[in-house]
Amino acid sequence: MLKIALLSCAHTHAAAYAGILAARGDVDLVVADPDGFGDVPAERVVGSYQEAWDAFDGGPDAVIVTSANADHKELVLEAARRGVAVLCEKPLATTVADAEEMVAACREAGVVLMTAFPVHFSPAVETLRSAVRDGALGEIVGLTGTNNGKLPEGRDWFTDVSLSGGGCLVDHTVHVAQILDAAFGEPTDVRAVANRILSASRAGEGAETGGFVTLTYPSGVVATIDCSWSMPDDGPTWGGLTLQALGTGGQLTVDAFADHVGGPGQWLPYGADLDALLLEAFLDAVRTGRTQEPSGEAGLRTVRIVAAAQRSVATGEAVALADV
């Protein structure tokens, strides 16, 4: 049995992770809910991080950090101090400096650090990565990615910039950015625009709810990510993620959450459980001690893109990634 502590119920993914881990049978799980959300089903829920650290003889084998973004850093650094493997929710951190410190601490401690990008495990996304790798689209010239969703409900910290680090630029840019990172490496510059017209009355002060992030790669390949919370509240599903690649050999569009049975007002997803695949990879990394992708480094690189995007929104000009 692996001893796992889920640290915080702040993130909406916490309940899904707890449910999957509880059902596995090879995990002894304790959930820390210091904010008292009270809606993550688990056999053992404790009211503080300290109780979670102390819940197992000899401490946990691994922790999963599902706190508000701004709290990731202290929890990951604590895991590094204790020599415990970490899966940290995305975005890895709210600043580049924090992300760098977290990655460095885990590296120096020899601790596994992975970033929770479930879409990395989507079979559709793997099809796109392999098409890029194998040259199936010829020379790729450009891409358009979308990660649109509803503004999260019941978790107001998502648009409290002191806890989240920002609005949709922070929450939704990184998923597509990580797929692009795995396929194309790091961009040279980032240009972004943002606004707050969607859900303006619900979003916290200063949190953008709509945005485009345009990345330019060393080859000149151009990619734009629509990171807006533009799925209406009455939409049939939470949102989705698409990525379209265009090349001299044709076009490929993948829709990571397309697998569903529909009907008027109906949306029954049947696709691969990406959260379960992510946790499987993480538990494998815990057992072997070898980090898998998406790594902490991948998380850091996407945080750098977000920071560049935020600076671009502020300056109105493209920002070189090297300057971030």
Added chain:
Amino acid sequence: MTTPPGGPLAVGIVGTGGIAGAHGPGWVEAGASLHAHSLDGAEAFAETFGATVHPDLDSLLAAVDVVDVCTPTPVHAEIVHRALDAGCHVICEKPLTRSLEDARAVVEHAERAGRLLFPAHVVRYFPQYAAAKAGIDAGRIGTPAVLRYERTGQFPRMPWFADQEASGGIVMDQMIHDIDQAIWVAGPVASVHAREHVAASQPEVRTAHVVLTHTGGAISHCRGFWGPAGTAFRYAFSLAGDAGRLEYDSAQDSAVTWDAVARGGAETGGSLLPDISGMRSPYAEEILDAAAAIRTGRAPRVSARDGLVAVEVSLAALESLATGRSIPC
């Protein structure tokens, strides 16, 4: 200057390449008597649409009330000025002109002359875009916030299209439609930034991304693609506002779908113009709107000023491509 009141409009097509063939049926439907002048292909056009061929522009201008400019972009301005000087109303294929100076000059000329100058932004007459615009005007999405437009076609075979100096490239030729749409839906543009990438191995294949920030706060992303040989024409949009979202994709939302067996050996080649076989022709709608505006004096769906603004914003995108900077409008 030959048309009696209520009689057929005398219309001169100048330039009888691909787009003239798209305009022809609309003029026939409008009951126009057609004239044509072209450096090449006027006879074939005349045979198809029953036009009188003129050996030079002056002879055509003397015979018509309306000139429909279907030439390559670089000579639009000269022909529009001559047509206005001759007292004609003018339909002009998009982009209105290649330069901002020329666009301002033709628009001001038309205003001085009291003649219609109608930029043929046909996408405003595509029923999908017209339905979206009507829905948005009726409040279906609330305040427009985040708009995405995509346009995909096979790279143009006529060499002047790919000549950036002549045509303005993919931004001014293809994407100007979506720039015009974004402005139609979300209003004037405050600033523009743009990126383009041309395939090193096959320079005809290219993509452009243009992001508009509107003065009202909305943001728009326009994505153009000139694809390899065989690329089917495709257009799509997703328009999100604070009260809803409207979406369309020509590759998915079709009234008619043939399966591969039924299609048999039919050629599935690429195209520069969209397949409009399943819908009321937007080209005919466009021409009939222009003809009605000429006959009645009412404003058509797209004004000369709209054409000027589309040129201005497209040129700002080209400047952004050249400098890497954001360009205020």
